[in-house]
């Protein structure tokens with residue numbers, strides 16, 4: 001056994017890196033074990049959605065990432081059908097187009113600056129757990145084997161997750177699409193739009209910029225369905241792009257090409273004892289809608305503060321169970337949504353063609369797709385179930401409420417959330433004396449909008465508790481109960 005830490009994270013993809021930052025910010029000893037010896041400059045995701053940007057804002061990272069990419073205010077689904085994002089109630093009413101390696105770089109720098117250890121060339125090959133902790137067998141790049149122990153472990157090790165297999169969990173689902181071709185190319189004619197996409201009867205093509213003159217093309221041809229290891233010719237990609245987009249944009253000089261298949265799968269349990277699964281290790285689906293990385297980052301944001309609270313010993317174990325209860329349905333909905341989008345895009349039957357034509361040419365022209373679509377794709381509409389007895393806002397995303405405070409650092413909710421604590425939104429002075437008894441776990445702020453009810457916001461930006469009660473004695477009693485339930489027993493008695 002070579003060392004002990006509080007939390008071991010397996011995998012330094014986006015999910016593992018954001019978790020490492022959150023755990024380190026909470027003061028936990030956290031080590032990330034990554035199989036690859038070098039950082040990867042291959043990229044898969046390009047789309048960072050509004051809710052993810054809000055989460056990055058709550059870590060002080062959104063502005064850095066936004067500076068690396070291009071903002072797209074409407075997502076073209078196919079033909080004339082667009083999802084308008086510009087009216088979303090957020091500071092980020094767009095999708096940010098930036099290669100995944102930029103997101104990973106920003107997250108890794110943040111995690112390292114906060115003290116997380118990221119060990120590369122460290123492959124996890126075995127896992128055991130007992131009542132007090134988890135042991136991981138690690139094979140290092142030089143071939144040496146060691147065992148590392150921690151209170152908890154997280155499998156953020158992607159679709160082929162060793163952790164998931166070590167837990168003997170199934171990964172039920174099916175193959176969604178075969179023989180999808182990827183290529184990184186130069187273009188002689190730049191497309192007019194940042195993201196260019198269309199689907200026609202026998203295929204689709206999608207182009208996104210890396211921002212440095214290179215473009216990623218994703219293409220699929222129903223007429224040529226080949227195994228993943230079949231070589232890819234740029235001519236194939238040119239041909240399908242020409243057919244579905246009317247031009248191949250003069251693509252040339254491919255520096256990298258690959259063929260892959262995409263599955264739709266989800267693990268039935270996100271938690272097994274002291275081990276959690278997050279990101280692609282827990283759910284995978286087609287790239288349609290650009291949701292995979294976004295969902296993984298949001299899994300991590302849900303889990304990090306709960307795990308920190310558990311290690312610090314001020315929360316019941318049931319809070320850790322709520323990670324599965326809350327995130328499993330979100331993963332399920334993403335699988336269904338991206339699956340439906342893919343089926344529509346790859347439509348073959350006359351009926352589906354007709355539905356697509358109708359959507360693109362009739363519905364799309366006269367009415368915007370309902371706000372519910374943009375809220376779902378952007379993640380702004382995600383909410384967690386709450387008992388009927390709770391206030392209707394409980395479980396919903398807290399908007400970036402402005403404060404009356406003069407201190408710029410604390411002028412709005414998502415800046416205050418950078419402290420990684422709960423935030424009690426309270427009319428001036430009200431409840432603050434009570435809240436101070438939970439100092440260290442709760443920050444306080446007075447919203448500029450005096451009509452807002454008293455509200456406790458979780459560290460991940462979702463509403464924990466709200467009261468409309470105005471009678472001081474009942475309101476204060478309810479506040480004490482809510483703080484004890486969510487933030488443990490008072491720190492200052």
Ligand SMILES: Cc1cc2nc3c(=O)[nH]c(=O)nc-3n(C[C@H](O)[C@H](O)[C@H](O)COP(=O)(O)OP(=O)(O)OC[C@H]3O[C@@H](n4cnc5c(N)ncnc54)[C@H](O)[C@@H]3O)c2cc1C
Nearest residue numbers: 011013014015035045046047124158279280290292293294
């Ligand atoms: C073509 C394509 C386009 C996509 N576009 C988008 C998009 O626009 N938006 C979006 O949100 N998502 C998109 N996705 C999905 C997105 O790329 C993934 O959802 C995301 O990378 C998942 O992140 P992760 O951290 O969970 O896993 P990964 O990124 O897979 O990271 C897992 C890490 O774990 C490491 N690892 C694996 N096994 C071990 C082990 N045994 N020990 C130690 N380390 C290990 C791996 O080396 C890897 O670094 C796309 C996917 C594809 C294929």
